Amino acid sequence: MAKLVMRRKATDNVYFHPDFHIALNIMIEYIEKKFGKEDVKEYLRQFTNAYYKPLKQKIKRYGLKAIKGYLEQLYRKENGEIEILFLEPESMTVKIKRCPAVSHIRKKMTVADSFCETTGTFYQTLLEKTDFEFELKKYDKKTGRSILIFRKRK
Amino acid sequence: MISCTDFIPAYSEFFKFLEKKGGKKEVIKFWEYLSDKYFTNLKNLVEKHGLKGCWLYWSKTLNEEAADFKMELDENRGVFKIIMFKCPSKGRLLKTKHIKPYKDYCKHCDILYTRVLEPLGYKYKIDLSRCEKARCTVIVQKNLRDKKITHSYNIKQFPG
Numbered sequence: 001m002a003k004l005v006m007r008r009k010a011t012d013n014v015y016f017h018p019d020f021h022i023a024l025n026i027m028i029e030y031i032e033k034k035f036g037k038e039d040v041k042e043y044l045r046q047f048t049n050a051y052y053k054p055l056k057q058k059i060k061r062y063g064l065k066a067i068k069g070y071l072e073q074l075y076r077k078e079n080g081e082i083e084i085l086f087l088e089p090e091s092m093t094v095k096i097k098r099c100p101a102v103s104h105i106r107k108k109m110t111v112a113d114s115f116c117e118t119t120g121t122f123y124q125t126l127l128e129k130t131d132f133e134f135e136l137k138k139y140d141k142k143t144g145r146s147i148l149i150f151r152k153r154k
Numbered sequence: 155m156i157s158c159t160d161f162i163p164a165y166s167e168f169f170k171f172l173e174k175k176g177g178k179k180e181v182i183k184f185w186e187y188l189s190d191k192y193f194t195n196l197k198n199l200v201e202k203h204g205l206k207g208c209w210l211y212w213s214k215t216l217n218e219e220a221a222d223f224k225m226e227l228d229e230n231r232g233v234f235k236i237i238m239f240k241c242p243s244k245g246r247l248l249k250t251k252h253i254k255p256y257k258d259y260c261k262h263c264d265i266l267y268t269r270v271l272e273p274l275g276y277k278y279k280i281d282l283s284r285c286e287k288a289r290c291t292v293i294v295q296k297n298l299r300d301k302k303i304t305h306s307y308n309i310k311q312f313p314g
Contacts, residue, residue, distance in 0.1 A: 001229035004209060008216065008223055010240060015220040020161035026192060027168050030184060035175065047167040050253050051160065074157050101155045118156045144155065 016077075021101040022108055029112035040114040041121045048125040059130050064092045067132070067150050075100075091151035093137075099144025106142075116141055123148065162243045169256035178258070185262050189269040197270050205276070208234040208294050219243070232296035238289055245288040260285040263292075 031040045058066040068084060071094060075082045081098035101118070105111050116139050123134040127150070137147035156164060172180045199207030209227040216223055222240035226233075247255035260282050271278045271294060281291040 002227075003230070004225075004227040006213065006223075006225045008221065010220050010222040010242065010245075013217050013220040015159060015242065017161075017215070017218040018158050019215075019218075020158035024156060024158075024161055024164060026188065027164075030187065031171075039175075043168065043171045046171055047164050050167055051163045051250070053252050074155070077159070078155070078157060080155070096155070099155055101158070122156060 018078075018100070018104045021104045024101075024118065025105045025109065025112050025115055028114050028118070032112055032114045037114050037117075040117050044117055044121040045125045048122055052126055056126060056130065059127065059132065063132065063152075064090070064150060068092060088151070091149065094148040094150070096144065096146045096148065099146070102142075102144030111141065111144075113141070119144075119146060119148070123150070162246045163250060163253055165243075166247055166253070166256045166259055169259065169262070173256075181256075181258070182265065185265040186269060189266040193266060193270045196267070197274070200271065200274050200276070205229060205232060205234050205294065205296065208271075208276075212236060216242075234294040236292040238291065241285075241288040241290060244285060248286075248288055260290065263290075267292075267294075 027043075028040055031043055055066070055070060058070075071082060071084070074080075075096075078100040080096070080100040083095040083097060085093040085095070087093055102111055102115070105115070116136075119139065120136045123136070127134045131152055132150055133153050135149040135151070137149050139146040169181050169184075172184055196207070196211045199210050201207070203210060206227060206229065209225065212225060216225070216236070219242040221238065221242045224237045224239070226235050228234075241260075244255065244260055247253070247259065264278075264280050264282070267280075268278045275297045277293075277295045277297055279293045279295075284290065
């Protein structure tokens with residue numbers, strides 16, 4: 001029987017593990033079933049406030065430009081498809097045409113009912129205490145296709 | 155959508171969330187649930203290929219996670235080991251200065267994998283003594299009840 005050895009350095013591979021979308025879905029489903037939907041939101045608020053603090057700072061400083069840059073980079077990296085439109089002054093509409101997270105989860109399991117909160121609660125929390133607000137105009141739970149609106153608060 | 159590359163901090167914050175809800179036992183309950191319900195891929199590979207199933211499983215995950223590691227499979231001696239020089243998960247958490255990793259973050263590996271491998275007749279040992287440097291060592295060995303296996307490996311023989 002063979003002896004096998006593999007040595008890899010971090011630089012040998014690109015850090016990209018799409019099954020982590022599935023793991024996040026499992027966590028959302030677990031909270032939803034065990035504690036309830038409000039707790040899914042509570043968890044996502046805790047995570048967003050802790051981890052995305054630097055992004056929130058950027059949004060405070062650069063406004064919509066920072067959100068646009070973040071979204072473009074995110075969907076490019078994840079091989080998603082989005083369209084960004086500026087239909088009104090100080091407002092940005094983002095059409096998510098292909099959601100890589102939902103597409104990947106659906107290959108292996110059912111998408112948790114509250115998974116949409118990884119968009120809704122996430123962006124709402126991200127924009128708290130900034131000059132901008134978020135509206136989840138449309139969200140198709142089956143595909144993750146959605147319309148997001150980011151606009152300056154009145 | 156939250157990027158899959160941001161999952162590790164989401165995972166660490168999730169453990170903190172659970173601990174706040176019901177203490178450490180709530181975190182352990184989740185690890186057990188996760189292992190029993192969702193680690194079927196590792197279970198199926200080990201059931202089908204024996205110890206080589208570990209090789210096949212971690213070949214995929216550690217490469218996708220861009221880990222810095224050495225992995226060895228010696229089927230004659232019935233031992234599989236991973237020497238993790240830099241764990242991509244813990245490394246990422248340590249690098250992100252504005253968040254503090256969950257205090258027992260690395261212990262999830264022990265519970266997740268032990269629960270899959272031990273019922274299949276394998277001993278899973280992990281040395282987490284250097285986990286604050288994102289280093290660890292894992293050894294999976296056929297159970298010593300198997301008479302062909304005569305040597306038990308001391309995990310300290312393989313410092314990460």
